[in-house]
Amino acid sequence: MHIETLRWVGERPDQARPGYVRMVEQTRLPLEHIEIEVRSVPEMVDAIYRLAVRGAPAIGVAAGFGVLLGIQDQAHREPEALLEHLDGVVETLAAARPTAVNLFWALERMRERARAEAQAGADGERIVAALFEEALAIYEGDRRTCRRMGEIGAELIADGASLLTHCNAGALATAGIGTALAPMYVAKEQGKRIHVFADETRPLLQGARITAFELMHAGIDVTLITDGSAARVMSEGRVDAVFVGSDRITLGGDVCNKIGTYGVALAAQAHSVPFYVVAPLSTVDPSLLSGREIPIEERAPEEITEGLGRRIAPEGVAVYAPAFDVTPAELVSGIITEVGLIERPDRAKMEAALRRGGIEPTPSKPEESRAPGS
Numbered sequence: 001m002h003i004e005t006l007r008w009v010g011e012r013p014d015q016a017r018p019g020y021v022r023m024v025e026q027t028r029l030p031l032e033h034i035e036i037e038v039r040s041v042p043e044m045v046d047a048i049y050r051l052a053v054r055g056a057p058a059i060g061v062a063a064g065f066g067v068l069l070g071i072q073d074q075a076h077r078e079p080e081a082l083l084e085h086l087d088g089v090v091e092t093l094a095a096a097r098p099t100a101v102n103l104f105w106a107l108e109r110m111r112e113r114a115r116a117e118a119q120a121g122a123d124g125e126r127i128v129a130a131l132f133e134e135a136l137a138i139y140e141g142d143r144r145t146c147r148r149m150g151e152i153g154a155e156l157i158a159d160g161a162s163l164l165t166h167c168n169a170g171a172l173a174t175a176g177i178g179t180a181l182a183p184m185y186v187a188k189e190q191g192k193r194i195h196v197f198a199d200e201t202r203p204l205l206q207g208a209r210i211t212a213f214e215l216m217h218a219g220i221d222v223t224l225i226t227d228g229s230a231a232r233v234m235s236e237g238r239v240d241a242v243f244v245g246s247d248r249i250t251l252g253g254d255v256c257n258k259i260g261t262y263g264v265a266l267a268a269q270a271h272s273v274p275f276y277v278v279a280p281l282s283t284v285d286p287s288l289l290s291g292r293e294i295p296i297e298e299r300a301p302e303e304i305t306e307g308l309g310r311r312i313a314p315e316g317v318a319v320y321a322p323a324f325d326v327t328p329a330e331l332v333s334g335i336i337t338e339v340g341l342i343e344r345p346d347r348a349k350m351e352a353a354l355r356r357g358g359i360e361p362t363p364s365k366p367e368e369s370r371a372p373g374s
Contacts, residue, residue, distance in 0.1 A: 002171040002178075002185070003033075003217065005058050008065055008136065016132055018072050021065045023053050026172060030213035041070040041092055048096035048103070051204065055173020056247045056283050057142050060102030064135035066093045067110045075128040079118040082127055086114050099256060099297045099324050101248040101285045106138055139175050145280045145338040146176030153183025153243065153278055153336045154190060161187075161240045164197040164230060167258035168210040169245025169278065179245040179278040181214065183336070188220055195221045197239060201258060202227055203304045203321070227260050231267035242268050246279040246335075251354075251361055253329030253345030254291030255279075259322055265331040274333040281337050281357040284350065289363050291326030299323050 006023035010016045021038040027050065028034055036052065038044050044066035047053050053062045070089030074082055090107045097103060113134040117127045157163070169180035177185050187194055196215055201207035208224055215222040225233060233239055242264060248256040255261070255277050268275040288294060301319035305311060313319075335342040339356040342349050351361045 002176075003214065005055075005172050005175060006053055006062060006065070007175075008068070008139070016136075017128075019068070021062070021069070023047065023062070024172060025052050026054060026210060027052055029172075029209050038065075039069065041066055041089055044069060045093060045096045048093075054206070055169060055179075056100040056102040056245065057146070057174040057176075057179065057280060058172070059097065059100045060106035060282060061139050061142055061175045063093050063103050063106040064110055064138040067107065068132060068135050071128055071131060075125040077124045079122065079124060079127060082124045083114060083118055086111060086131075097297060098295045099247050102280075102282050105282045109138065110134055142174055142280070143176035145282075146171075146174050146178055146182050147186075148338045149179060149278050149280065149336050150177055150182030150186035152338075152341060153276065154186035154192075156241065156274075156276065156334075156336075156341075157183055157187040157192060157194060158240070159192040160194070161192070162195045162197070162238055164199070164233070164239045164242045164264070164273075165211060166199040166207065166227075166230070166242075166244050166261050166264050167201045168206040168214070169243075170211060170214045172210055172214055173245060179280070180243040181211070182278060183243060184215070184220060185218060188218070193221075195223070197223050197225050197230070197233055199225060199227050199230055199260065199264070201260060203299075203307055205308070206258070227263075230264050231270070234267050234271040234273050239268075239271075239273050241274045241276060243276050243278055246277050246283050247324060248288075248294050249277070249279060249284045249335065249350075250288040250291055250294065251284070251286055251350050251363055252289045252291075252347050253332060253335065253342070253350050254294075255327045255329070255332055255335070256291060256294045256296075256324050257327065259325050262325040262327045262331075265327040269331050275327075275331060276334050276336055277327075277332055278336040281339065281354060281359055284337075284354060284359070286354055286359060286361040287363060289347070291328065294324075294326060296325075297323040 010019040170178035198211040199207045299321045305313040
């Protein structure tokens, strides 16, 4: 039913090293379903930046695999030199995109594993082997987490429900069955009849190109709508709940997701429609209290003025192209994580969930006043 977004492939079937990454080339969907091979750190940075691979969990997995691409031939080095080389690989990958916290979470997890091995007296060979173990653990962990979030979220979906989602947070955004779409997939497995409205998601049309494709592939009834139609279909009483993913969540429960999500949340509040966010705890940034602190990536103007390769705006027009916006916690009905549903999230509830997942909150700044949607 589900498309495999990316995977590590050994050059020989009986061993993982040396190897490379195979991934779906998502910029070609839905007209072409092809896979590409990524064999170097620069190629992985390029794949992440131009959205060949996208979605916060998938970016985290890609980051772990990217580290492997950069260190798999470095086992001959002394531990100190290997760690220095690893730092360079991590810094290069970290520059690919600034907003999705899973990228930095995965990179830091890889770096911490290498340092722990070195401190335990491991040689270069053992450090590299340990990093392979860690990257594959990130991959398998994401698959398990997606399934668990799907099971928890499906409990909120009634038979015959009509849902709405923005951007793409399905299997193609993860290594598993997705985040926001995972409850839909599990609901279908349970025999529930559901319908989904998929926002097109300007300017790169992830909803039109990817979510609609993915849901149709899975046999789920889907209707594509323009971003501006979301409030309309809610006003008509045709949406029972909204499910979206996230690229970064603060300790206060503010949710950063694809541009346009904040408007959907406002419309949901206005029409008394539950607004759910589905994201693993790795998407929570325990160092940030407020959405004001989240760095928002700005994309190239051409993504708006020359959508899908054709100019649609006058030459020389000024462009503002944030890739994400922030939905304040007070608009969020609940955050579905692998440790359960966080209803009406606030700092205390977020901290409790993180601790259940073995993560200690570490806010770096005093709490600031929140600007809605900032």
